Amino acid sequence: MTRIVRITRESFRMVRNNRVRGFIMILGIAVGVASLTMTICVSQGVYEKVMDTVNKQGLDLIQIRPGSDKFTGAPSGSRDVVSLVEDDVDVIRQHVGNIVAISPVKDRKEIEVKYGDKFTFTRVFGVTPIWAQIRDFDASKGSFISEEDMSFSARVCLIGQIVKKTLFGDADSIGQTIKIMDVPFTVKGELESKGTGAEGRDRDDRIIIPITTYTNRLFREIPLTQIVVTVKDTDKLNKTVEDISAVLRERHKISPGESDDFAMRTPQDLIDMAYGASRSLLHVLMVIAGITLLIAGIMIMNIMLASVSARRSEIGIRRALGARKNDILRQFIIESLLISLFGGILGTILGYCGSIILSSMNVAASNLTPLAFAAAIVSCSLIAVIFGIYPARKAANLNPVDILRG
Amino acid sequence: MINIKDIRKTYMKTSVETNVLRGVTFSVQRGEYVAIMGASGSGKSTLMNIIGCLDKPTNGQFELDNINVLQLDDDALSALRNKKFGFVFQQFFLLERTSSIDNVLLPLIYTDKYPADATQRARKLLDDVGLKDRTEYHANELSGGQQQRVAIARSLINDPDIILADEPTGNLDSENAAEIVEIFSRLHKEGRTIIVVTHDRTVAEHAQRILELKDGQLKG
Ligand SMILES: Nc1ncnc2c1ncn2[C@@H]1O[C@H](COP(=O)(O)OP(=O)(O)O)[C@@H](O)[C@H]1O
Numbered sequence: 001m002t003r004i005v006r007i008t009r010e011s012f013r014m015v016r017n018n019r020v021r022g023f024i025m026i027l028g029i030a031v032g033v034a035s036l037t038m039t040i041c042v043s044q045g046v047y048e049k050v051m052d053t054v055n056k057q058g059l060d061l062i063q064i065r066p067g068s069d070k071f072t073g074a075p076s077g078s079r080d081v082v083s084l085v086e087d088d089v090d091v092i093r094q095h096v097g098n099i100v101a102i103s104p105v106k107d108r109k110e111i112e113v114k115y116g117d118k119f120t121f122t123r124v125f126g127v128t129p130i131w132a133q134i135r136d137f138d139a140s141k142g143s144f145i146s147e148e149d150m151s152f153s154a155r156v157c158l159i160g161q162i163v164k165k166t167l168f169g170d171a172d173s174i175g176q177t178i179k180i181m182d183v184p185f186t187v188k189g190e191l192e193s194k195g196t197g198a199e200g201r202d203r204d205d206r207i208i209i210p211i212t213t214y215t216n217r218l219f220r221e222i223p224l225t226q227i228v229v230t231v232k233d234t235d236k237l238n239k240t241v242e243d244i245s246a247v248l249r250e251r252h253k254i255s256p257g258e259s260d261d262f263a264m265r266t267p268q269d270l271i272d273m274a275y276g277a278s279r280s281l282l283h284v285l286m287v288i289a290g291i292t293l294l295i296a297g298i299m300i301m302n303i304m305l306a307s308v309s310a311r312r313s314e315i316g317i318r319r320a321l322g323a324r325k326n327d328i329l330r331q332f333i334i335e336s337l338l339i340s341l342f343g344g345i346l347g348t349i350l351g352y353c354g355s356i357i358l359s360s361m362n363v364a365a366s367n368l369t370p371l372a373f374a375a376a377i378v379s380c381s382l383i384a385v386i387f388g389i390y391p392a393r394k395a396a397n398l399n400p401v402d403i404l405r406g
Numbered sequence: 407m408i409n410i411k412d413i414r415k416t417y418m419k420t421s422v423e424t425n426v427l428r429g430v431t432f433s434v435q436r437g438e439y440v441a442i443m444g445a446s447g448s449g450k451s452t453l454m455n456i457i458g459c460l461d462k463p464t465n466g467q468f469e470l471d472n473i474n475v476l477q478l479d480d481d482a483l484s485a486l487r488n489k490k491f492g493f494v495f496q497q498f499f500l501l502e503r504t505s506s507i508d509n510v511l512l513p514l515i516y517t518d519k520y521p522a523d524a525t526q527r528a529r530k531l532l533d534d535v536g537l538k539d540r541t542e543y544h545a546n547e548l549s550g551g552q553q554q555r556v557a558i559a560r561s562l563i564n565d566p567d568i569i570l571a572d573e574p575t576g577n578l579d580s581e582n583a584a585e586i587v588e589i590f591s592r593l594h595k596e597g598r599t600i601i602v603v604t605h606d607r608t609v610a611e612h613a614q615r616i617l618e619l620k621d622g623q624l625k626g
């Protein structure tokens with residue numbers, strides 16, 4: 001048995017002998033560590049959640065919007081920026097490679113929809129049949145709009161699950177006639193449920209109609225609110241973005257140095273956004289957890305200092321019997337370390353339970369990851385050493401003669 | 407074995423100098439049993455702490471087995487205390503909430519070579535002082551006499567060259583004191599070197615040699 005093992009055993013024994021002191025310190029550390037692990041779980045959860053929606057919407061999708069801001073663009077459905085028109089779609093289709101499908105999109109929000117005496121306000125999208133494939137948003141019941149619907153500007157629509165619930169409840173909607181801005185439409189299908197999208201909008205609260213119908217029978221608007229494109233080879237996605245940009249700039253007669261009058265958003269942009277969002281959340285929560293840990297550390301230091309004065313005679317006895325200063329120092333640091341580790345383990349368990357409770361309350365929180373566990377253990381060991389070192393030094397530097405003299 | 411020459415110890419307290427030891431000179435041979443007597447406050451404990459390498463004199467020379475003790479650093483002094491001395495104090499100084507056997511084993515935590523038979527040795531030592539059935543008792547569950555016997559067992563666990571006892575019977579009644587004195591006599595017969603400080607003449611009389619500390623000097 002080496003000296004350090006013997007000293008560690010003494011530390012164990014001393015922690016066991018001072019249960020109340022140990023318990024209070026363990027609790028303090030546990031609270032700090034629990035907040036730290038929960039912090040990591042929550043920010044990780046937020047990240048995972050956004051990544052999940054990004055993945056659901058596809059990694060091969062490019063969204064082109066009028067206006068120059070990548071994220072907000074011009075507000076969707078606004079007619080302030082007239083920069084994308086149907087001709088742009090044709091030009092892209094003809095001159096850019098690596099494209100699987102492309103569809104123009106027009107949409108307006110807060111459109112009144114009626115069925116009998118029921119009504120709601122929802123967003124109406126005018127799209128082409130290929131849109132279903134591009135956005136992976138098919139009919140769960142009935143069928144999607146067809147080329148025929150397009151050529152006749154047919155008054156047919158597909159309704160999202162929320163619209164369906166509001167207007168029809170549990171009754172069958174297919175074949176029924178609803179009124180969109182007082183124009184009668186036949187419900188051709190129901191859209192599958194998609195939940196919240198990457199932008200945070202509920203994707204089930206919408207109605208889809210053929211884009212020709214949208215233009216010819218409802219709004220007579222020329223500008224598009226979006227063009228959506230899917231690419232064949234996702235590795236060449238950035239190249240495709242550049243090609244589209246070049247084509248559009250030429251068509252829009254934008255001279256070099258002038259900025260685009262359109263903006264493109266790729267999955268990478270969404271990933272970056274998700275990462276940024278979880279990052280800034282992590283930072284805020286980290287500060288809170290850090291303060292909690294700091295308080296726990298100061299508490300450790302206080303209790304250890306009090307314990308050093310209470311244990312003067314023990315220190316004197318050990319020194320008289322041959323303990324070097326360093327032996328006393330190590331014993332006290334190991335005691336803090338042990339207490340911190342117990343506190344750390346209890347804290348991660350508490351943090352884990354906390355993140356489960358948060359999940360059940362619909363807060364995005366991921367499970368305890370090895371990273372969170374490692375972070376907890378490392379941080380409490382650091383706390384133990386940093387805040388334990390001063391009391392331990394104080395203990396080690398006591399003069400045995402003064403102590404034994406009483 | 408112990409060679410002390412002209413040891414002086416001066417305490418400075420609020421600019422008042424107290425010369426506790428004023429040139430103490432004496433030596434102790436291996437196997438000797440020496441008693442040091444003196445009035446309270448005469449500096450007996452001060453002298454014992456210096457001999458036990460717990461304290462340093464202001465002036466003088468101190469050789470222990472031809473080692474110049476006063477040149478050693480704190481770690482070396484700790485090692486020396488651990489290896490060469492067995493301490494017995496008036497206040498027993500056992501660890502609370504710690505069993506007799508763990509108290510006896512305490513010095514071994516700080517040895518360089520931990521003996522394989524440590525526990526048996528501790529049991530044997532407790533047996534020798536008549537505490538065979540008290541090995542698991544905590545210090546606060548023992549009488550004063552029993553506590554001091556645990557302390558003596560502890561002082562022997564490292565098989566020390568010298569036993570230093572500072573008023574070992576000071577906190578005991580005469581019956582318990584007699585038992586302790588008897589143990590010292592036995593240890594002396596077994597060949598141990600013993601230095602005991604006491605102001606009790608009946609205790610001192612068991613020693614081979616009685617020295618008197620008076621006016622900061624040792625007379626024998
Ligand atoms: N740390 C100290 N500071 C000042 N004076 C001290 C200190 N330690 C001991 N003394 C003084 O030294 C003298 C001798 O003390 P001590 O060695 O304990 O005597 P004894 O053991 O013979 O009763 C006493 O007068 C005591 O007050």
Ligand SMILES: [Mg+2]
Pocket residue numbers: 450451452572573
């Ligand atoms: Mg004394």
